[in-house]
Amino acid sequence: MPEFEELVYREALKAALREELARDERVFLMGEDIADPFGGSYKVTLGLSTEFGTARVRNTPISELAIVGAAVGAALAGMRPIAEIMYIDFMTLAMDQLVNQAASIRYMSGGQVKVPLVIRTQGGAGRSSAAQHAKSLEAWFCHIPGLKVVMPSTAADAKGLLKASIRDDNPVLFIEHKLLTLQTLKEPVPVGEHVVPLGVADVKREGSDVTVVATGRMVQLSLEAADVLAGEGISVEVVDPRTLVPLDAEAILRSVAKTHRAVVVYEAFARHGFGAEIAAMIAEQVFDELDAPVVRVAGANTPIPFAPKLEKMVIPSAESIAAAVRGTLARSL
Amino acid sequence: MTAVPVELLHAMLASMWRIRAFEERSIELFQAGELPGFLHAQIGQEAVCVGTCSALNDDDYLTSTHRGHGDIIAKGGRLDRMFAELYAKETGYCRGKGGSMHIFDFSLGILGANGIVGAGLPIATGAALASQLRGSQQVAVSFFGDGATNEGAFHEALNMASVWKLPAVFVCQNNEYAESTPRRIQQNIQDIAARAVGYDIPGVVVDGMDVLAVYEVVSEAVARARRGDGPTLVEAKTYRYLGHYVGDPGLYRTKEEVEEAMTRDPLTSFERKLTTAGILSEEHCRTIEAGVRLEVEAAVEFGRTSPEPHESIAFEDVYA
Numbered sequence: 001m002p003e004f005e006e007l008v009y010r011e012a013l014k015a016a017l018r019e020e021l022a023r024d025e026r027v028f029l030m031g032e033d034i035a036d037p038f039g040g041s042y043k044v045t046l047g048l049s050t051e052f053g054t055a056r057v058r059n060t061p062i063s064e065l066a067i068v069g070a071a072v073g074a075a076l077a078g079m080r081p082i083a084e085i086m087y088i089d090f091m092t093l094a095m096d097q098l099v100n101q102a103a104s105i106r107y108m109s110g111g112q113v114k115v116p117l118v119i120r121t122q123g124g125a126g127r128s129s130a131a132q133h134a135k136s137l138e139a140w141f142c143h144i145p146g147l148k149v150v151m152p153s154t155a156a157d158a159k160g161l162l163k164a165s166i167r168d169d170n171p172v173l174f175i176e177h178k179l180l181t182l183q184t185l186k187e188p189v190p191v192g193e194h195v196v197p198l199g200v201a202d203v204k205r206e207g208s209d210v211t212v213v214a215t216g217r218m219v220q221l222s223l224e225a226a227d228v229l230a231g232e233g234i235s236v237e238v239v240d241p242r243t244l245v246p247l248d249a250e251a252i253l254r255s256v257a258k259t260h261r262a263v264v265v266y267e268a269f270a271r272h273g274f275g276a277e278i279a280a281m282i283a284e285q286v287f288d289e290l291d292a293p294v295v296r297v298a299g300a301n302t303p304i305p306f307a308p309k310l311e312k313m314v315i316p317s318a319e320s321i322a323a324a325v326r327g328t329l330a331r332s333l
Numbered sequence: 334m335t336a337v338p339v340e341l342l343h344a345m346l347a348s349m350w351r352i353r354a355f356e357e358r359s360i361e362l363f364q365a366g367e368l369p370g371f372l373h374a375q376i377g378q379e380a381v382c383v384g385t386c387s388a389l390n391d392d393d394y395l396t397s398t399h400r401g402h403g404d405i406i407a408k409g410g411r412l413d414r415m416f417a418e419l420y421a422k423e424t425g426y427c428r429g430k431g432g433s434m435h436i437f438d439f440s441l442g443i444l445g446a447n448g449i450v451g452a453g454l455p456i457a458t459g460a461a462l463a464s465q466l467r468g469s470q471q472v473a474v475s476f477f478g479d480g481a482t483n484e485g486a487f488h489e490a491l492n493m494a495s496v497w498k499l500p501a502v503f504v505c506q507n508n509e510y511a512e513s514t515p516r517r518i519q520q521n522i523q524d525i526a527a528r529a530v531g532y533d534i535p536g537v538v539v540d541g542m543d544v545l546a547v548y549e550v551v552s553e554a555v556a557r558a559r560r561g562d563g564p565t566l567v568e569a570k571t572y573r574y575l576g577h578y579v580g581d582p583g584l585y586r587t588k589e590e591v592e593e594a595m596t597r598d599p600l601t602s603f604e605r606k607l608t609t610a611g612i613l614s615e616e617h618c619r620t621i622e623a624g625v626r627l628e629v630e631a632a633v634e635f636g637r638t639s640p641e642p643h644e645s646i647a648f649e650d651v652y653a
């Protein structure tokens with residue numbers, strides 16, 4: 001049995017970074033304001049530049065394109081860079097290097113090279129950060145062959161998935177949720193070597209009536225909804241894919257085959273998103289198992305508004321998830 | 334100073350105090366938990382805002398940044414609608430949908446503060462292009478920080494504006510820091526103005542704590558732009574008194590450094606100049622300050638008592 005320690009999400013991320021920096025000298029970190037004494041906008045890297053030096057934990061100019069591009073170049077040249085892009089919204093400035101370069105180079109070169117890099121970034125709403133600092137853009141990246149996309153929902157997963165991402169030989173976009181990073185809740189996290197393989201979903205709660213497939217912070221809200229629904233006699237199974245690419249289709253389909261109903265919960269703009277992909281997959285592969293249409297609970301198709309009152313309206317809540325679950329139980333095919 | 338009309342000198346001082354008072358009050362309100370989101374205060378940089386905008390017409394264009402309250406105020410932005418926006422109220426400039434970092438006022442040519450570092454420069458370039466195409470004589474000014482000069486957008490905008498000889502003025506508010514990162518580890522150059530050489534446009538360094546010096550330099554750049562002679566890069570050397578955002582303790586710089594900058598306070602030094610020259614009495618200065626503080630208080634009250642946005646506003650204006 002592994003030993004556990006109580007860590008908040010942010011500390012779990014830092015533990016993974018620290019352990020991997022110590023384990024492999026090819027690993028290094030770069031990003032805006034990640035070095036001490038500031039230690040990153042969300043303080044994930046606080047202490048690491050002091051411990052490992054500013055050569056390996058380095059501040060960069062405000063140059064997202066060059067940060068991601070330099071990660072690509074360093075990866076091609078044998079390093080294992082971890083670049084931090086402060087907000088996923090700023091990935092827009094670095095898209096060429098990630099999409100046309102990092103994701104394509106191995107294939108385009110006929111398999112001559114690997115591009116082992118991680119881009120850590122954070123996304124999501126909930127802090128009144130408005131339209132340029134609060135988006136959930138994972139679907140864009142899931143669309144691109146050659147990239148992997150990871151969204152941890154717990155401290156233990158944050159650590160285990162980050163370690164796996166760093167050891168992976170492909171470009172990985174690792175998306176933290178800003179509210180999870182700021183959360184003060186301590187969770188048990190395995191000490192030391194704890195690697196959660198990419199592409200393995202986790203059933204966060206077992207249930208028999210409805211399958212809720214949720215990502216990132218939405219896993220927490222879905223678990224809250226499941227608690228409420230349990231009081232109404234509704235048994236919800238919450239499946240967290242943990243990595244969107246590669247996707248553990250098997251785990252999701254197995255759950256749906258058991259419950260016969262599915263609700264997909266994600267914070268991003270609803271249309272053309274993760275939910276559509278999961279709904280299509282379920283329809284294509286286990287249509288006969290369904291007792292009700294697959295339902296999506298997601299962000300509204302609007303930019304993220306600043307006002308707290310409006311911001312709440314455009315992202316899912318435990319209440320809207322619970323309502324969708326009740327709705328799906330009220331339907332039959 | 335003698336060349337500047339006395340009314341303009343008065344207006345400049347009032348505008349600088351308006352910014353200072355607005356920022357001080359917004360910080361208090363933020364710390365009291367009345368304002369959502371986060372704030373970046375422009376205290377210390379008032380002379381750049383006011384010196385620049387005093388050289389502009391109402392219909393000239395402006396782009397601003399995450400640290401832009403002062404820019405907006407100097408261009409004539411209404412304090413009540415700004416506070417209402419900071420309060421996330423329906424009467425705010427953006428109906429509560431933008432917040433501190435995203436204030437727009439198209440009636441004043443303000444094409445937006447911006448949460449994306451460097452994003453304003455290409456937008457100002459485009460506004461300058463529109464002016465050139467229409468022959469409207471409007472100038473577009475872009476404010477940005479020292480950190481922004483390391484973004485590709487800075488370089489692409491300057492290059493494009495230079496080859497097309499656009500009526501643009503790029504004003505860097507060099508406060509020596511980008512968040513926690515001092516300029517010396519972000520760029521090798523001593524003066525950001527040196528980057529103008531790469532685009533064969535004038536690059537001018539000016540004391541950003543001296544409102545009249547900024548006014549003079551920008552006036553010349555604006556005149557050049559209106560003549561059709563193309564853009565200028567102005568580097569105003571200034572300082573950010575407070576942390577990057579309200580709540581940032583600023584551990585990455587020394588107390589001595591901050592205190593030294595504060596000895597060059599743009600308001601104090603301008604008042605000293607005005608009083609020494611006999612243009613304003615000390616008493617008059619205090620009357621101006623007291624007047625804008627009342628203005629600010631009324632604006633706070635407007636923001637505080639305004640209604641929250643109606644729920645339907647969340648779904649409006651996604652498309653025209």
Ligand SMILES: Cc1ncc(C[n+]2csc(CCOP(=O)(O)OP(=O)(O)O)c2C)c(N)n1
Pocket residue numbers: 032062064086090093399400448449450451477478479480481482508510511512573577
């Ligand atoms: C494209 C982009 N990258 C990073 C950030 C995060 N960020 C916000 S302000 C800032 C520092 C900006 O420094 P500077 O341009 O000097 O302006 P100052 O804050 O000093 O006014 C950074 C890195 C951002 N908002 N946009």
Ligand SMILES: [Mg+2]
Pocket residue numbers: 478479480506507508509510511512
């Ligand atoms: Mg700066």
